[in-house]
Amino acid sequence: MKELIEKVTLLQQILIARATHRHEESDASEFLRLRNEVISEQNLKKYIPSILKTSRTLDQYWEKIKQKFEHYAERRNYIYIEFHPLLEYLENSDSVPSDQIIANVIKNLDSSYIHTTWSKALERRTVDPEGAITIARTLLESTCKHILDEATVTYGDAPDLNHLYRLTAKQLNLSPSQHTQPVFKQILGGCTSVVEGLGALRNKISDAHGQGKLNVKPSSRHAELAVNLAGTMAVFLFSTWELRNESIVES
Known part of the structure; x- marks a missing residue:
């Protein structure tokens, strides 16, 4: 996040320099590079x-x-x-290290839909808790389908x-019933x-279904929990799938 703030600040400085005739020739290429990097950040779009x-x-x-x-x-x-709204958002962002860890894993997938889903989940945690919870589930559904498709398992x-999760867990040997050690059965049962x-x-x-007279509104902390749990589980499943494929290739 600090690196992104520095890039946005530098962009602002380049624009001010150009507007006040204090720019340098190298600013043109630097502007192009920085602009492309900032524009590509899906969670910053608005x-x-x-x-x-x-x-x-x-x-x-x-x-x-x-x-x-x-x-x-x-x-x-x-x-x-x-530039004020963008810099304020970056400086006050509640982004945590786990967000980037999950993003790095998802970025390696050949699924633009899953990339977009994760970006939407992060963006909506605070501004749209109901939507974020719905997207958190969508992320897990997409994760399971992605793995099952690659494994040619019908669902x-x-x-x-x-x-979907039961099928995926069985494929990855993550079902509690597939293990005898109590500690593994407990952990996988927790998953x-x-x-x-x-x-x-x-x-x-969430906003996936209508509610009755006594409706319940989620807060940002509910959404953050849902998104973080979904992201962690997605990384666990993708990492297990990748490790399984590497073992098959080596053997």
Whole structure:
């Protein structure tokens, strides 16, 4: 997160320098590189300054800013205002190290849908708890289907999460019944409980179903728990699948 804040701050400085005739020739290529990196961050999409969205080069930005404002002070103030929401979000972000660990694992998958699902889950934890809980379950469902598809295991047209997980766990030798050591049965039984709990939480308080008179609204802490648990389980399943494939290749 600190590295991303530094990139955004540098982008802001480059734009101010160009708007006040203090830029250098190297700024053009630096702007292009930094802009592409920031724009590609899916969870930042709604915080990206409009000037970055509409200016693909530093020259395009210059044409816009010189027509919009005549004086340097006006241009500087405009850029500060434009970048404030993004920098504030980054500085106050509740992102934790586990987010990046999970993102790194998911990034290696050839599934853009799962990439997008994880990004949405992170983005909605605080602003849309109900939606985040629904997406947390979707992430686990997609994870199980991805592994089962690669293993050529059929799972039917409309399987529920519990059924998907049971099939996946059996394929990965993660079912409690496949082990005799009490400690492994306990841990793997806990994993099953986590998956079942996420499914129940989604049905009870997410936006996936309508509610009656006594409806329950989840808070951001509920959403954070659901997303973190789903992400951790996804990493565990993908890592186990990868290790299993490596063992097959080596043998």
